[in-house]
Amino acid sequence: MSKLTSETIALHKRMQARQKLNRTFAYVTAILIALWILIPIFFIFSMAFTTQETVRSYPKNFLPFIPFSTETMQFFLNSAGIVPGVINSLIVAILTLVISTLIAAPAGYAISRYIFPGRNFFRLSILAVRAFPIVVLSIPLAVLFIRVGMFDSIYSLALMHTALALPTTILVIGSVFASVPYELEEAAQVFGCTPFQAFRHVVLPLVLPGIAASAVFTFVLSWNEVFAASILTVQNRTLPAQVLFALSQSSEAYQFAGGFFMLIPALIFMWFIRKYLFNMWGQVSK
16 A cells, blocks of 8 residues: 555656656747747847937947937938828728728628528638738739739729738638637617627627737838838838838838838737637637
């Protein structure tokens, strides 16, 4: 009996040691991944908020943002084409956000709530659109927009960005609807609500944060997109297209400030949408 007890204790200690080792390995891996992401962001931030002389100097200080200055950012914002590019990027991103959300909300609701033949194939086909290279869509659309007189327009670019954003937006919004139990809608209808009233007063308040997070994702996708913007615009360039156009002739200060300026919306997006991405492939509410 004592031998069995000692073997059980030894086995328990070995399991605890293995669990501790696995936990330590997971923490170390997470820290390394975080450092891999955060160190470049910190370096870009430090170079964007210092003087141009510090950016060009070598070797760098341990704290490269000393002296702290907005000179580099002011130089970037005062460069040719930056302010119009920011305005164009905002207009295109907002149009993409509105159009994508208006289309993706009913599509996501239908996928999450209704059972119909080919639903799984339909979900996969939506995601498969993202597998097409952007050039496959951009070149034919550029020819089409030239023929109909919409080339070099922020509105045609917004349509292009909507086509790129829709697959992921539909799946994100669909997962948000799937996280709301259908029994809540049924209970509301039992107490006298119509299906529309049940959706409006019960489901919509619960999914609005998720839809807002999806809208932020769409905004960031449009804000950062550069390839289609470079092909479909010449005079009305967005900010990424303008930065790419001037990249080969720009200074290091311009490059660091531009990188940080375009990074801000992505950081905001990651903060708001982080918890909804885990439910993208969640169970569908029946």
